Amino acid sequence: xxxxVKILLVDDDSDYLEVxxxxxxxxxxxxxxxxxxxxxxxxxxxxxxxxxxLDIKMPGIDGYxxxxxxxxxxxxxxxxxxxxxxxxxxxxxxTKEMNLCGLINKPAEYEEFEKMIAKFAKKE
Amino acid sequence: xxxxxxxxxGLTRRSRASLAGIGILILSTIAVGFLINDYTKTEIRNSILxxxxxxxxxxxxxxxxxxxxxxxxxxxxxxxxxxxxxIQNSLSxxxxxxxxxxxxxxxxxxxxxxxxxxVDESFTVVSQANTEKFNLVGFNLENLxxxxxxxxxxxxxxxxxxxxxxYRVLVSSPIHAQDGTFLGVVFGIIEPSxxxxxxxxxxxxxxxxxxxxxxxxxxxxxxxxxxLGKEYKSEFVQAYYDNNEIQNEHxxxxxxxxxxxxxxxxxxxxxxISTGTPVSIESQDRFFFVVTTSVRDHLEEINENMFVExxxxxxxxxxxxxMFLIVILKRVKGIENEKLVxxxxxxxxxxxxxxxxxxxxxxxxTRIEKQNKDANDTVKQETERxxxxxxxxxxxxxxxLNYVRITPLNLSENSVNExxxxxANSLVLPQxxxxxxxxxxxEISCDNDKFRVVIENLILNAAQxxxxxxxxxxxKTAQDxxxxxxxxxxxxxxxxxxxxxxxxxxxxxSKLKGTGLGLSSCMNIINQHNGTITVTNNPxxxxxxxxxxxxxx
Numbered sequence: 014x015x016x017x018v019k020i021l022l023v024d025d026d027s028d029y030l031e032v033x034x035x036x037x038x039x040x041x042x043x044x045x046x047x048x049x050x051x052x053x054x055x056x057x058x059x060x061x062x063x064x065x066x067l068d069i070k071m072p073g074i075d076g077y078x079x080x081x082x083x084x085x086x087x088x089x090x091x092x093x094x095x096x097x098x099x100x101x102x103x104x105x106x107x108t109k110e111m112n113l114c115g116l117i118n119k120p121a122e123y124e125e126f127e128k129m130i131a132k133f134a135k136k137e
Numbered sequence: 138x139x140x141x142x143x144x145x146x147g148l149t150r151r152s153r154a155s156l157a158g159i160g161i162l163i164l165s166t167i168a169v170g171f172l173i174n175d176y177t178k179t180e181i182r183n184s185i186l187x188x189x190x191x192x193x194x195x196x197x198x199x200x201x202x203x204x205x206x207x208x209x210x211x212x213x214x215x216x217x218x219x220x221x222x223x224i225q226n227s228l229s230x231x232x233x234x235x236x237x238x239x240x241x242x243x244x245x246x247x248x249x250x251x252x253x254x255x256v257d258e259s260f261t262v263v264s265q266a267n268t269e270k271f272n273l274v275g276f277n278l279e280n281l282x283x284x285x286x287x288x289x290x291x292x293x294x295x296x297x298x299x300x301x302x303x304y305r306v307l308v309s310s311p312i313h314a315q316d317g318t319f320l321g322v323v324f325g326i327i328e329p330s331x332x333x334x335x336x337x338x339x340x341x342x343x344x345x346x347x348x349x350x351x352x353x354x355x356x357x358x359x360x361x362x363x364x365l366g367k368e369y370k371s372e373f374v375q376a377y378y379d380n381n382e383i384q385n386e387h388x389x390x391x392x393x394x395x396x397x398x399x400x401x402x403x404x405x406x407x408x409x410i411s412t413g414t415p416v417s418i419e420s421q422d423r424f425f426f427v428v429t430t431s432v433r434d435h436l437e438e439i440n441e442n443m444f445v446e447x448x449x450x451x452x453x454x455x456x457x458x459x460m461f462l463i464v465i466l467k468r469v470k471g472i473e474n475e476k477l478v479x480x481x482x483x484x485x486x487x488x489x490x491x492x493x494x495x496x497x498x499x500x501x502x503t504r505i506e507k508q509n510k511d512a513n514d515t516v517k518q519e520t521e522r523x524x525x526x527x528x529x530x531x532x533x534x535x536x537x538l539n540y541v542r543i544t545p546l547n548l549s550e551n552s553v554n555e556x557x558x559x560x561a562n563s564l565v566l567p568q569x570x571x572x573x574x575x576x577x578x579x580e581i582s583c584d585n586d587k588f589r590v591v592i593e594n595l596i597l598n599a600a601q602x603x604x605x606x607x608x609x610x611x612x613k614t615a616q617d618x619x620x621x622x623x624x625x626x627x628x629x630x631x632x633x634x635x636x637x638x639x640x641x642x643x644x645x646x647s648k649l650k651g652t653g654l655g656l657s658s659c660m661n662i663i664n665q666h667n668g669t670i671t672v673t674n675n676p677x678x679x680x681x682x683x684x685x686x687x688x689x690x
Contacts, residue, residue, distance in 0.1 A: 026493045026494075026496075026497065028494070028497045029493055029494075029496050029497040029500065032497050032500040032501050032504065033496075033497075033500045035500075035504060036500045036501075036503050036504045036507075039504060039507055039508065040507075070489055097488060097489040097491075097492035097493055097496070098485055098488055098489055098492070098538065119492045119493060119495065119496035119499075120492060120495040120496035120498070120499035120500075120527055120531055121496065121499065122499065122503070123500075123503040123507075
């Protein structure tokens with residue numbers, strides 16, 4: 014059996030974080046939860062996941078800032094925003110220019126996660 | 138957030154006060170505008186009348202001067218005839234008669250002379266050149282016989298000669314032989330009105346507005362034949378003029394030899410401009426011209442000027458009002474935008490706060506489903522119901538967000554067919570609905586995300602209208618030099634006529650599950666693209682029209 018895809022899930026909503034982690038783990042993925050942006054950056058550096066699902070609106074450093082910091086660590090980081098609303102702004106545009114993989118609008122069906130993982134997750 | 142909201146509200150209150158201020162300013166500007174308009178109108182009226190009166194005085198004086206010079210020349214002509222060798226030779230032989238005829242013709246090319254005739258020393262007419270109207274030859278002018286003046290020097294005498302009541306003037310020159318013997322007199326008969334008519338065209342004076350008085354202030358010529366021959370001071374004439382003191386004073390000035398101009402009310406004619414001038418012949422004031430014109434007659438011209446002035450003032454007022462209105466509208470819009478920005482922020486926050494737990498519920502449902510693949514029907518039924526409810530809540534939040542979100546257009550070139558395909562795919566339409574995509578694809582400059590909201594809404598609405606029946610949604614595109622038109626046609630039931638114009642209004646909905654924001658969001662978005670969206674029945678067709686040359690804001 015091949016090594017499961019390692020997912021970093023960053024969200025400040027602890028219920029969402031937990032249930033989504035469990036949902037993905039049910040499907041056999043390796044999921045690392047992070048409770049905010051700083052935690053996400055730290056865990057990315059430590060654990061080098063294959064794909065990141067990143068919330069945008071978070072206390073402390075928000076999703077965009079987290080995106081830029083992770084990209085600084087790993088230029089090839091695969092990041093998908095997972096947010097309740099996507100506002101077209103300059104920072105969103107900038108992330109798109111920096112190879113943002115995609116956007117999942119909450120609430121999303123499981124299949125959307127699956128599609129993103131299949132398409133963007135790093136393969137060994 | 139609360140504090141920020143409060144601050145915005147405070148701003149609105151201040152804005153209301155300033156709006157009231159601007160309103161008062163507009164009203165007072167309009168009031169002042171009307172006062173100025175009134176004042177300028179009176180000013181213009183007065184200055185036009187002054188101008189008229191001055192120009193009429195100049196015309197009258199010129200007319201007088203012209204008539205005067207005609208008479209001077211007539212005297213020269215009369216003297217020339219009297220002193221001519223032909224007349225000196227014989228008063229009535231063939232050659233003198235021919236000469237008289239020749240002179241009559243010559244004078245008539247300049248001045249209209251009725252008759253030229255010659256009397257002998259007994260004042261019997263011996264020769265005549267005329268229009269053949271009256272034959273005077275043989276006629277004895279006894280009444281002039283004893284007039285010493287006529288025997289001595291060139292003379293002027295005015296009188297109404299005949300029964301036709303036309304005032305005529307006699308100019309004469311005595312014929313003296315070389316040794317001083319009195320031989321006779323040469324007379325010319327002139328109708329002053331003939332001379333005047335020659336000039337009325339030049340000075341633009343209506344013949345009917347002229348009254349002529351003689352030295353005795355008797356009326357020689359005028360509109361009313363009843364007044365002819367009557368003295369101005371006579372009771373009859375005074376009664377005719379309503380004993381007008383101002384007019385009397387004005388006429389006295391003219392009779393005293395001044396060229397006068399005056400504006401006064403003559404009851405018979407209303408307000409008049411009256412000008413007069415004396416006419417001297419042989420350095421004596423022989424008669425007086427008075428020109429009377431009705432102010433009413435000038436009113437037309439005044440009105441024309443007034444109209445232009447009115448128009449000018451009204452345009453100025455209109456522009457000022459318009460400018461104020463624009464300022465107000467901008468301000469009001471600004472306030473609305475401020476409000477919308479606050480509401481937008483609130484809505485975004487609420488949307489976020491609702492969607493996060495929805496996402497949690499959604500993930501939970503997925504877990505329940507996956508772990509209970511063999512569960513009983515109730516679980517399956519209820520998880521489906523939860524999923525549908527989540528989706529509904531989500532769409533309602535989406536509708537509100539679309540409505541309140543004002544973000545600048547992010548224009549890009551898009552294929553209409555691609556946009557439609559993406560939307561149709563994301564909507565997951567039921568099997569009974571068929572979407573016909575345009576046969577020919579066109580490029581459109583639009584905000585991709587916003588335009589997708591429009592297309593999704595229109596397709597979704599059509600699908601919901603069709604319901605469970607089999608139906609088709611046909612999308613057609615067309616373009617001309619300026620616009621791109623996209624029409625969404627569906628074979629669902631017609632929209633009730635009375636609702637046709639309401640469908641784009643916010644919060645109008647015929648659906649149980651609708652927010653009433655979908656089509657108004659569409660309209661907002663299309664308007665933001667400087668376009669229009671309209672709806673017609675038979676079949677139900679929503680038509681979006683946006684300009685091609687949309688520039689980035």
